[in-house]
Amino acid sequence: MGTQAPRAADTTTSAAGFAGLPGAVAVSHLQVYDWEAADGVRGGTPHLHLTCAEGYVVTAGRGAVQTLAPVGFDVTPLAPGALVWFTPGTIHRLVNEDGLRIVVLMQNNGLPEAGDAVLTLPPEYLTDPETYARAVRIPDAAEASEAGQAAVARRRRDLAVEGFTVLRTAWEAGDTRPLLDFQRAAAALVRPRVARWRERWEAGAAEAARQTGVQLDRLDAGDASHLAEARLHTRLPAAHGRFGMCGRLDTYEVPGTAAPAAG
Template identity: 50%
Template structure:
């Protein structure tokens, strides 16, 4: 069901992975979103958000109360310095990230075609609370593979500037391109529909008609029972529709 949360956004609580990577820093799988802006509200712990985008390479400190967001095309890596970094993620266009909007920074051979990417990205065990070593090992291997490609990209951006991202952006575009018609349907039933509802409400108010105010309601999101292995960490999600 489409999100009826304000702005048709998605909401999740993410405990950033505390697994050390090849460079010694603990954190999640570097990736980018192709059609959704993502926001962090830091709840606990400290760390950094490394980003690669039109500004080049940036490292932003994370601490409780920090709010930041980044637009599509921003390669990002959450680093968990304190070991207990937890963020509330607000995601634009709920449904798109769940339907493949994100692309991880795997080495180029894993971005060559959809099948290669799917094999690298797949997790057979998604339940992060099941206590199964195989699930954590697979999520960690995926993180390490994304980190391998990211560290090369990071060095290239530091040396040559944002233009070094062009090949990765192009590969990501080829991977997600076939999905955009389905995304358009999700957008039409979510953010676009909410915007149209607001437009109609403004027209009603302009005509001194307030009938829609009598249909006001309160909705409580349903917290999912189990966390899942995500890209940045273990994800606690909510169902945010009216039904």
């Protein structure tokens, strides 16, 4: 059995390169909610990301992901082995038909679970960051029991489904204005966080790309010295069963990531 690398080597970057997950992605395990919504669909909370792509690798169960974007509404089946991903601005809603479990891949060191998400709440909850924050916050374990946290997460999901239904119905009737209004409101809500997101990107994805450039330059010059600093990194989940946007999350702490928001 191998030994873990010394903690001193577990920094964001070194001569050997970026020490976060490959490409500065982040990963979590997701057990999708099986709560039934008002439309009879069981699943997660519809939302979009402003700057991050996200991908799903289905590991168990069956379901679907509903997506809404300016190009239209779609439903993509999910079964074990399926790989799907979507770009920023795609509203997505996970549907759990039978024990759906997913490995979630997140761009920019997991920024989607650390703030880069806006739920499709009705417009009255999107007026300003404080109003929105109150509507989406899930109390921590010191403030509420697990059942209490679940109840808040479910109410939040139901509000988002209500808003999503309005957006979808309008789009299907040929009215794109509600979707565009939601996009503008989402951009306004996250604007105060952009400077912090930029710092995270600089230390994560941008730094990983720069380190690859350094390594290519060295190899082009016949210099393989960075290989002497090769390291193994390993992690077990740092948190189990967090109430996320789409289900219960097992999350990891890796270099370059911050503690996930109650998303």
